[in-house]
Amino acid sequence: MALIGGVILVRLLGLLQNLEWAALDYGLKLRLPEPVDERIVIVGINEGDIQALQSYPISDRDLADLLEQLQAYRPQVIGVDIFRDLPVEPGHTELSKVFKNNSNIIAIERILPGRSGFTVSAPPNLPDEQVGFVDAVLDADGFLRRSLLGASNLQGKFRFSFTMRIAETYLQDQGIFLTNGILDPEAMRFRAKELHRFQPHTGGYIRADAAGNQILLNFRSGPRPFRQVSLRDIQTRSVNPEWLRDRIVLIGVTALSQKDLINTAAISGMTPGLVYGVEVQAHAISQIISTVLDNRPLLTTWPDVWEYIWIILWGSVGLVLGRLSPSPTKHFSVIIILGIALIGFSYGCLLLGLWIPLVPALIAFGLNSIALYAFHLYDQGLKARIQDRQMVIEKTFDALHNGPLQTLSALLRQTQDQDGSMLQLNQNLQTLNQELRVVYEDVRQELQDQDRQFTLGRDLRLDLKSPLHEILYEVYAYTVQRNFPCFQTLKVKVVTFEPLDSRRLNFENKRDLCRFLEETLCNVGKHAEGVTRLTIVCGQSKNLNFIRVEDNGISHSTIPSDPNSTHQKGRGTQQALTLAQHLQGSFQRYSSAANGTICEIIWPIQKPWFWQR
Amino acid sequence: MNQSVPTSAEITILVVDDHASVLSGTVNILQQQYPNAEIFTAQTAEDAQAQVHQQKLDLVVLDLSIPEKLRDQAQISTGIQLLRTMMQEHAALNIVVQSAHVKSLIRLKPAINTHEGGFTIADKSLSMQEMLTKVDWALQGLMFTPKEMRTGLEVKPEWLEVLNFAFLEGLQDRAIAESMNISERTVRNYWTKVQDALGVYPEEGINMRIQTEIRAREEGLID
Numbered sequence: 153m154a155l156i157g158g159v160i161l162v163r164l165l166g167l168l169q170n171l172e173w174a175a176l177d178y179g180l181k182l183r184l185p186e187p188v189d190e191r192i193v194i195v196g197i198n199e200g201d202i203q204a205l206q207s208y209p210i211s212d213r214d215l216a217d218l219l220e221q222l223q224a225y226r227p228q229v230i231g232v233d234i235f236r237d238l239p240v241e242p243g244h245t246e247l248s249k250v251f252k253n254n255s256n257i258i259a260i261e262r263i264l265p266g267r268s269g270f271t272v273s274a275p276p277n278l279p280d281e282q283v284g285f286v287d288a289v290l291d292a293d294g295f296l297r298r299s300l301l302g303a304s305n306l307q308g309k310f311r312f313s314f315t316m317r318i319a320e321t322y323l324q325d326q327g328i329f330l331t332n333g334i335l336d337p338e339a340m341r342f343r344a345k346e347l348h349r350f351q352p353h354t355g356g357y358i359r360a361d362a363a364g365n366q367i368l369l370n371f372r373s374g375p376r377p378f379r380q381v382s383l384r385d386i387q388t389r390s391v392n393p394e395w396l397r398d399r400i401v402l403i404g405v406t407a408l409s410q411k412d413l414i415n416t417a418a419i420s421g422m423t424p425g426l427v428y429g430v431e432v433q434a435h436a437i438s439q440i441i442s443t444v445l446d447n448r449p450l451l452t453t454w455p456d457v458w459e460y461i462w463i464i465l466w467g468s469v470g471l472v473l474g475r476l477s478p479s480p481t482k483h484f485s486v487i488i489i490l491g492i493a494l495i496g497f498s499y500g501c502l503l504l505g506l507w508i509p510l511v512p513a514l515i516a517f518g519l520n521s522i523a524l525y526a527f528h529l530y531d532q533g534l535k536a537r538i539q540d541r542q543m544v545i546e547k548t549f550d551a552l553h554n555g556p557l558q559t560l561s562a563l564l565r566q567t568q569d570q571d572g573s574m575l576q577l578n579q580n581l582q583t584l585n586q587e588l589r590v591v592y593e594d595v596r597q598e599l600q601d602q603d604r605q606f607t608l609g610r611d612l613r614l615d616l617k618s619p620l621h622e623i624l625y626e627v628y629a630y631t632v633q634r635n636f637p638c639f640q641t642l643k644v645k646v647v648t649f650e651p652l653d654s655r656r657l658n659f660e661n662k663r664d665l666c667r668f669l670e671e672t673l674c675n676v677g678k679h680a681e682g683v684t685r686l687t688i689v690c691g692q693s694k695n696l697n698f699i700r701v702e703d704n705g706i707s708h709s710t711i712p713s714d715p716n717s718t719h720q721k722g723r724g725t726q727q728a729l730t731l732a733q734h735l736q737g738s739f740q741r742y743s744s745a746a747n748g749t750i751c752e753i754i755w756p757i758q759k760p761w762f763w764q765r
Numbered sequence: 766m767n768q769s770v771p772t773s774a775e776i777t778i779l780v781v782d783d784h785a786s787v788l789s790g791t792v793n794i795l796q797q798q799y800p801n802a803e804i805f806t807a808q809t810a811e812d813a814q815a816q817v818h819q820q821k822l823d824l825v826v827l828d829l830s831i832p833e834k835l836r837d838q839a840q841i842s843t844g845i846q847l848l849r850t851m852m853q854e855h856a857a858l859n860i861v862v863q864s865a866h867v868k869s870l871i872r873l874k875p876a877i878n879t880h881e882g883g884f885t886i887a888d889k890s891l892s893m894q895e896m897l898t899k900v901d902w903a904l905q906g907l908m909f910t911p912k913e914m915r916t917g918l919e920v921k922p923e924w925l926e927v928l929n930f931a932f933l934e935g936l937q938d939r940a941i942a943e944s945m946n947i948s949e950r951t952v953r954n955y956w957t958k959v960q961d962a963l964g965v966y967p968e969e970g971i972n973m974r975i976q977t978e979i980r981a982r983e984e985g986l987i988d
């Protein structure tokens with residue numbers, strides 16, 4: 153569990169962000185190619201065009217000519233992804249006129265300073281409906297994974313992005329209008345398609361900048377997602393008119409030398425990790441119109457709670473696995489199979505547009521199953537080694553018992569049958585005999601399960617699995633031999649230890665009962681002055697078990713007739729009372745007729761008693 | 766008052782020991798002492814258990830360190846468990862325990878104290894003669910436990926009653942039995958138990974009852 157918590161903590165600290173992004177990019181890249189989105193055509197001004205024009209940036213006149221030519225094909229929307237805040241003569245008046253006369257042409261602006269430190273205005277005198285911003289939000293690793301739909305500019309005025317403007321204009325012409333979301337009033341919506349706003353903790357993101365209205369970018373996969381033509385193709389009219397009629401035409405620079413580039417790892421292409429700005433716009437526009445018109449999925453995520461449940465779930469699977477699996481081969485096969493299943497499932501989800509936390513779940517699962525298994529193996533190894541040692545000890549004793557001890561017994565018998573001269577030797581041999589056996593007993597008892605034992609003094613351990621009256625007898629036999637002052641005068645012990653019904657007692661209860669008897673006898677040894685007779689009865693009558701200890705000494709310490717009445721109860725008394733309570737019985741201590749003290753604990757058996765073998 | 770069991774008695778004995786050599790040694794000695802005896806042997810607890818069930822035995826000579834089954838490890842706990850069940854199931858069986866592990870027998874004291882048959886403990890290192898004495902005592906239904914097994918003077922309430930009836934009221938065994946509402950046999954069993962507690966054993970020229978009275982008064986068991 154600590155491992156799962158650790159994985160979650162690491163994720164919350166944002167340390168897994170890069171890995172989760174990489175997994176997402178890789179998953180997106182692995183998808184099968186989608187068909188070309190014929191609704192969008194990119195007119196890219198490439199190196200060849202720039203060389204042919206003999207100037208850069210492209211002049212207003214050339215741009216105006218291009219727009220006029222394109223309009224002849226009657227496209228639905230034309231997006232000009234080229235800044236025109238300042239005139240690039242010659243032809244500025246012509247371009248302004250084209251912009252003004254054609255409401256289906258959208259121009260760009262930059263509304264936030266960003267890295268460059270400057271904002272860039274839209275071409276002058278254009279209505280808002282014909283302007284969209286091209287600011288982008290990049291992730292900490294410099295890659296683009298989100299698409300801005302709208303944001304406030306420095307003056308606090310809400311602006312739509314170039315992407316959104318074009319999508320809106322295109323869909324508007326199809327009779328689909330932009331409205332506010334139903335689930336989230338701040339989200340944008342076309343018909344039933346709500347564009348879920350990106351949140352600081354969406355998917356693998358941790359405390360991301362979710363300012364404005366953003367959505368995750370679900371790049372269109374495939375090497376050629378959009379039709380692309382060059383400026384010259386248009387100028388020479390070598391483009392199939394059908395490609396342009398009623399389409400979205402995006403004009404942008406597609407020359408490496410002009411640095412209008414964006415980093416992304418989610419697209420496989422000619423230049424890995426780099427795409428032109430105009431291409432990114434095409435992807436962003438395409439994902440919106442495709443979801444509205446074709447039901448193509450947008451990239452969505454689970455709510456945070458579900459993500460963490462998912463991670464905990466996989467951690468738990470690992471946890472269980474780590475404890476269960478028997479052989480390493482089997483264990484690792486299962487880990488690999490489940491790991492592949494998890495990866496496969498995550499990939500399947502991604503194909504359906506759902507980004508689930510693969511990396512943290514995989515780490516939680518892997519760590520738990522492997523680390524715990526390693527621990528398990530280590531633990532088993534340890535147990536096996538202990539068992540081996542136990543075997544060695546047993547064998548040693550066997551050897552001792554079968555060899556030297558037998559010889560010794562025979563020797564002892566022989567020497568004893570001889571006359572007294574051998575007495576000394578015999579005694580020494582006797583001692584040796586005892587010593588050898590003590591070694592074995594000591595070692596063996598050391599190894600026995602401590603939980604099921606009651607330890608008396610330093611060297612006597614009682615097995616709590618034995619019949620209770622036998623254990624209690626041993627407690628008694630040991631305790632009365634301890635060196636207490638009052639035991640000196642003790643002459644006779646009258647004892648009865650009969651079987652007790654201990655079926656409903658656990659080891660803890662038994663241990664407490666042993667402790668009770670020991671404590672009671674110790675009290676006699678310490679306080680019962682002049683005691684000569686000690687009477688112990690342990691047995692059962694009807695449906696009660698009882699242990700009673702009676703002495704005939706004179707106790708100086710004042711003993712209350714009712715142990716409950718005093719608030720100066722000793723620890724022993726307190727323990728006895730607690731024990732009696734546990735057993736639903738009673739504890740009493742009172743003065744006997746012969747001036748002595750009687751201590752008694754009684755508890756019900758519950759079930760009818762019969763002697764069990 | 767030494768009423769040794771005649772050596773010509775036709776008795777059945779079971780000897781339990783996991784060592785073939787020790788086993789045959791013990792059997793030899795017993796056979797010499799009791800030529801008419803029928804002697805069985807067992808090397809495992811399982812086998813011993815079966816034999817005790819099958820035939821009427823007069824005596825079991827038991828080594829505590831034995832295996833449960835053949836090829837099992839010899840363990841004292843196995844012997845203890847066998848002894849426990851034998852006493853439970855055959856209350857009148859005479860038993861000689863051969864063991865150096867007297868301490869491990871302490872836990873069985875409550876059962877030994879209520880056992881009706883003879884019960885003696887003979888350390889394996891005892892001389893042959895002493896061993897045979899312990900066998901004889903067991904056959905007589907007497908009780909003998911070595912000092913290490915005792916915690917000073919320890920008696921059961923019913924044994925005290927027997928002493929009181931005998932020495933304070935001068936009753937004979939039969940009268941005691943009637944007063945206590947038990948069998949005469951049980952009274953005799955209580956005698957041997959209290960005699961073991963007081964350390965009174967059959968000896969040449971000793972009157973055991975009188976010796977018992979002397980010791981009981983010394984120890985303050987009777988006033």
